[in-house]
Amino acid sequence: MASRAEPRAGRRLLAAWLAGVFAVSALRDARALAAVALLALLLFRRGASRTLRRTARAVLPVSAGLSLASLVFLRVTGGAWPPAEPYLALCLRAAVIGFATFSVLDRVDLLRSLAPSPTLTRLLVVTLAQIHALRLVATESRDGLRSRLPRRPGALDLTRNAGAITAVLFTLAARNARDISDAMRARGF
Amino acid sequence: MHVPDGFISPALSLPAYAACAPLWAWGARRHLGRDAVESLPVVGTLTALAFVIQTIMIPVPGGTSTHLVGVMLLALLYHPLLAFLCESLVLLVQALFFGAGGVTVLGVNALAMGLLGPLAGWLAWRALRRFSEPAGLFAAGWVSMQVATLAVVGALALQHRLDPGYLPTPPAVLLTAMMVPSLTVAGVVEGLYTVFALSLVRKARFRGVEG
Numbered sequence: 001m002a003s004r005a006e007p008r009a010g011r012r013l014l015a016a017w018l019a020g021v022f023a024v025s026a027l028r029d030a031r032a033l034a035a036v037a038l039l040a041l042l043l044f045r046r047g048a049s050r051t052l053r054r055t056a057r058a059v060l061p062v063s064a065g066l067s068l069a070s071l072v073f074l075r076v077t078g079g080a081w082p083p084a085e086p087y088l089a090l091c092l093r094a095a096v097i098g099f100a101t102f103s104v105l106d107r108v109d110l111l112r113s114l115a116p117s118p119t120l121t122r123l124l125v126v127t128l129a130q131i132h133a134l135r136l137v138a139t140e141s142r143d144g145l146r147s148r149l150p151r152r153p154g155a156l157d158l159t160r161n162a163g164a165i166t167a168v169l170f171t172l173a174a175r176n177a178r179d180i181s182d183a184m185r186a187r188g189f
Numbered sequence: 190m191h192v193p194d195g196f197i198s199p200a201l202s203l204p205a206y207a208a209c210a211p212l213w214a215w216g217a218r219r220h221l222g223r224d225a226v227e228s229l230p231v232v233g234t235l236t237a238l239a240f241v242i243q244t245i246m247i248p249v250p251g252g253t254s255t256h257l258v259g260v261m262l263l264a265l266l267y268h269p270l271l272a273f274l275c276e277s278l279v280l281l282v283q284a285l286f287f288g289a290g291g292v293t294v295l296g297v298n299a300l301a302m303g304l305l306g307p308l309a310g311w312l313a314w315r316a317l318r319r320f321s322e323p324a325g326l327f328a329a330g331w332v333s334m335q336v337a338t339l340a341v342v343g344a345l346a347l348q349h350r351l352d353p354g355y356l357p358t359p360p361a362v363l364l365t366a367m368m369v370p371s372l373t374v375a376g377v378v379e380g381l382y383t384v385f386a387l388s389l390v391r392k393a394r395f396r397g398v399e400g
Contacts, residue, residue: 101292122229167390
């Protein structure tokens with residue numbers, strides 16, 4: 001894990017990232033995007049190889065897959081290969097935004113950076129804590145289903161099990177919300 | 190089903206944010222305002238619930254898989270606008286903490302998956318429930334998936350029309366790549382899931398479907 005920036009520096013980095021990704025999302029020229037990609041690699045060179053692998057896994061399958069499908073479709077319907085540059089620009093744009101996002105999020109302690117907004121911080125803390133709690137229950141339920149069935153669970157088994165676990169999660173979520181509400185009230189909110 | 194970062198230019202993503210802003214402001218004032226001690230934990234836990242439901246993967250023929258959305262359930266159990274607020278928070282958490290989805294397209298995705306889909310499903314359920322409750326619930330799940338996917342395809346097709354050099358993927362490819370899985374598999378799974386989950390939530394004596 002990369003070292004985390006101080007809250008104020010983290011906020012500045014977040015603001016720069018937000019402005020940066022919107023600016024990159026406006027670019028359509030492949031050369032300009034390649035230059036921005038180089039700049040991003042230079043700025044976030046620490047841990048770049050890991051972030052590049054993550055970007056390749058998370059971002060490229062969709063943009064590259066759709067680009068390939070489009071190229072083949074246009075070749076079949078139009079009789080000639082379309083120019084590749086717009087597709088290259090699309091893949092580069094998605095990759096640069098993904099790389100910058102992963103790099104910045106690795107360097108920022110989000111909850112400390114968001115501290116000036118107590119409501120948002122509280123909401124995110126509650127949400128993240130509940131995600132971890134509910135995920136455990138969902139994972140246990142899925143493992144339980146797998147161990148009960150003599151065969152690999154099919155789509156219908158998993159859908160029915162998802163319905164059952166949703167009822168449990170709803171009940172848990174309602175109880176947890178009441179507990180959190182009581183805890184907040186006890187702390188003078 | 191998400192629109193990924195880099196597929197929509199600010200010419201569309203910023204108006205989408207502008208469209209979401211009054212709804213988010215309404216939601217924040219209603220659910221996170223003066224009575225936040227009561228409502229903030231509810232919004233937080235329901236957001237977490239929607240997030241966790243979306244991590245449940247269902248294998249489909251062909252070796253791939255689809256995931257549940259679950260926002261339709263929140264719309265049926267509470268209100269479509271609360272579902273919109275929760276789905277927006279799910280998208281924010283996915284973008285900021287898990288690096289999934291995208292922050293530039295958050296407005297577009299929130300409108301498609303959090304508002305238009307659940308609202309259409311909710312209207313389908315209201316129209317059909319008098320004939321058959323299970324059919325109404327199935328239709329709610331199926332319709333919400335189709336409308337959300339169609340909205341995503343519509344946003345991408347509009348981007349292609351505005352500037353084909355920016356998004357060169359033809360609408361026919363987008364429509365085929367997204368609507369065929371949605372119509373044949375993901376919608377059916379979401380519909381069945383909505384029927385199963387709602388009937389069990391009711392049996393658990395949790396707050397019933399009131400509209």
